[in-house]
Amino acid sequence: MTTTKSDITEPLFVGLDSSTQGLKTVIIDAALNVTGEYGVNFDEDLPEFKTEGGVHHDEDGLTVTSPPLMWVKALDLLLRKMADDGFPFSRVAAISGSGQQHGSVWLNDKARNALQGLKAGSTLASQLRGIFSLKRSPIWMDSSTTAQCEDREMMLGGAQAVAELTGSRAYERFTGNQIAKIYQQDPRSYDTTEHIALVSSFMASLLIGDYAPIDTSDGSGMNLMSIRSKQWSSGALDCTAPGLAYRLGEIAASHELAGKVQGYFVEEFGFDPGCDVVVFSGDNPNSLAGLRLQHTGDIAISLGTSDTVFGSLAEPKPSADEGHIFVNPVDPDAYMAMICYKNGSLTREYVRDLCSVESWKEYGDLVDTSPVGNEGQIGFYIREPEITPTILNTGVHRFGGNGQEVDSFSEAAEARAVLEGQFLSMRIHGSKIGLAPATILATGGASVDPTVIRVMSDVFGVPVFVGESANSAALGAAYRAVHGWTCGKEGKFIPFADILATAPPFQKAADPDMDAHALYTAMLDRYAELENGIAG
Numbered sequence: 347m348t349t350t351k352s353d354i355t356e357p358l359f360v361g362l363d364s365s366t367q368g369l370k371t372v373i374i375d376a377a378l379n380v381t382g383e384y385g386v387n388f389d390e391d392l393p394e395f396k397t398e399g400g401v402h403h404d405e406d407g408l409t410v411t412s413p414p415l416m417w418v419k420a421l422d423l424l425l426r427k428m429a430d431d432g433f434p435f436s437r438v439a440a441i442s443g444s445g446q447q448h449g450s451v452w453l454n455d456k457a458r459n460a461l462q463g464l465k466a467g468s469t470l471a472s473q474l475r476g477i478f479s480l481k482r483s484p485i486w487m488d489s490s491t492t493a494q495c496e497d498r499e500m501m502l503g504g505a506q507a508v509a510e511l512t513g514s515r516a517y518e519r520f521t522g523n524q525i526a527k528i529y530q531q532d533p534r535s536y537d538t539t540e541h542i543a544l545v546s547s548f549m550a551s552l553l554i555g556d557y558a559p560i561d562t563s564d565g566s567g568m569n570l571m572s573i574r575s576k577q578w579s580s581g582a583l584d585c586t587a588p589g590l591a592y593r594l595g596e597i598a599a600s601h602e603l604a605g606k607v608q609g610y611f612v613e614e615f616g617f618d619p620g621c622d623v624v625v626f627s628g629d630n631p632n633s634l635a636g637l638r639l640q641h642t643g644d645i646a647i648s649l650g651t652s653d654t655v656f657g658s659l660a661e662p663k664p665s666a667d668e669g670h671i672f673v674n675p676v677d678p679d680a681y682m683a684m685i686c687y688k689n690g691s692l693t694r695e696y697v698r699d700l701c702s703v704e705s706w707k708e709y710g711d712l713v714d715t716s717p718v719g720n721e722g723q724i725g726f727y728i729r730e731p732e733i734t735p736t737i738l739n740t741g742v743h744r745f746g747g748n749g750q751e752v753d754s755f756s757e758a759a760e761a762r763a764v765l766e767g768q769f770l771s772m773r774i775h776g777s778k779i780g781l782a783p784a785t786i787l788a789t790g791g792a793s794v795d796p797t798v799i800r801v802m803s804d805v806f807g808v809p810v811f812v813g814e815s816a817n818s819a820a821l822g823a824a825y826r827a828v829h830g831w832t833c834g835k836e837g838k839f840i841p842f843a844d845i846l847a848t849a850p851p852f853q854k855a856a857d858p859d860m861d862a863h864a865l866y867t868a869m870l871d872r873y874a875e876l877e878n879g880i881a882g
């Protein structure tokens with residue numbers, strides 16, 4: 347780790363987020379106040395790439411890619427917007443960033459020289475358009491690599507063995523399986539590739555003018571890295587493609603410094619030459635930092651189109667059946683776990699529409715007319731094929747208090763069943779991957795609803811806090827910029843909690859009713875049994 351020195355008196359810290367649909371930035375000061383935000387939308391601001399939602403879907407319905415040059419142009423445009431707004435680049439002490447997880451950027455043997463030799467006076471894109479050995483970067487929405495996943499699990503001793511080694515069973519979107527597919531189907535492109543970056547490490551590479559390392563946290567989303575040794579696993583590399591360790595390069599802890607911003611940004615935009623670039627990471631790890639989940643037992647439940655449950659944990663407990671374990675992005679000795687549900691807010695809205703209510707307020711009042719535990723009635727609302735656990739049969743399954751399947755519930759029971767079912771499922775599947783909440787931070791649209799928060803708090807038996815999640819990945823990257831910069835300055839690892847000491851606390855929204863919690867605990871086995879039955 348390089349020691350840093352900065353003469354900047356009122357430092358600013360920049361968090362960049364290269365997400366699927368756009369490139370955003372959140373800027374904070376040393377007291378962690380947000381002082382500015384800027385954004386570029388790929389479809390609207392860069393229409394020449396003809397993306398929809400930032401991506402291209404192939405006709406096979408499985409292959410999904412994005413043009414990596416678009417990400418370069420987006421950085422040009424974003425910095426230009428900031429310059430036009432008079433942004434004080436010279437005050438930036440450190441930058442870190444976030445990238446959509448799993449996506450990869452394939453660079454040819456001209457890339458390193460081009461990155462190192464950038465000249466002020468013309469755009470990044472005009473100088474870097476020739477550096478890609480693949481003009482279409484595979485991204486996380488791609489699901490075309492089932493054959494490669496099957497091979498990986500067979501060669502490494504099964505799904506659970508892959509999960510134990512890399513943190514997750516083989517998933518189609520994970521980078522190793524994407525690399526294996528490209529090596530098998532397009533060996534020429536693989537041969538002409540000198541370096542394979544993640545979206546996160548690629549964006550950092552632009553800033554430092556060299557290949558930036560992949561961080562251990564985003565590296566955990568590749569099915570290639572041992573989550574325990576935090577090094578590439580030779581077994582996992584061997585069943586992917588030859589010569590891969592060289593192409594992937596270095597791995598670094600997420601708080602380490604990747605380098606200084608290169609001269610191009612100093613001359614072109616007025617950055618301080620001492621401005622540090624802290625290693626970039628994935629969007630989910632950055633959200634963990636942005637939501638300040640620094641202690642074991644700090645869990646966030648994000649209630650969005652898809653629901654996500656994630657949090658910090660001390661010991662990894664990988665499971666082939668659900669979720670992912672990543673190395674923790676703010677504590678190199680800890681881990682984070684994450685599970686995702688496809689049936690989130692659209693499913694809750696579907697159930698609300700089944701009940702004759704006009705608003706979420708009326709829906710909440712209706713839920714309150716059915717007792718906690720719903721008199722043993724349990725419902726499964728599978729509008730979309732579910733991934734946690736895998737339930738491919740869509741439909742609604744309702745079970746009466748005696749365990750018999752029934753055709754309908756009263757409206758009040760229906761309204762309550764979807765909420766209780768979703769949180770019971772999160773409790774069961776979260777615990778299988780080691781998530782044991784001490785507190786929950788609820789984010790996303792439905793987190794403003796007091797009834798939702800009450801059921802969540804009672805099911806888990808812990809207090810629930812509420813917080814902002816808009817731009818949590820970019821904000822997390824800005825926090826990590828402060829963290830990495832401080833560690834660099836001190837020449838040692840500083841706990842992330844020390845960095846966040848001045849951040850305003852989240853607001854408590856519910857304390858659990860422990861009698862209700864006991865009732866939910868008593869329902870867990872029956873819920874799991876019924877769920878097994880419908881999962882088949």
Ligand code: 5FX
Pocket residue numbers: 365366445446447448486519567628629630
């Ligand atoms: C996580 O595993 C995912 O695939 C997504 O959340 C992407 O990171 C979105 F960018």
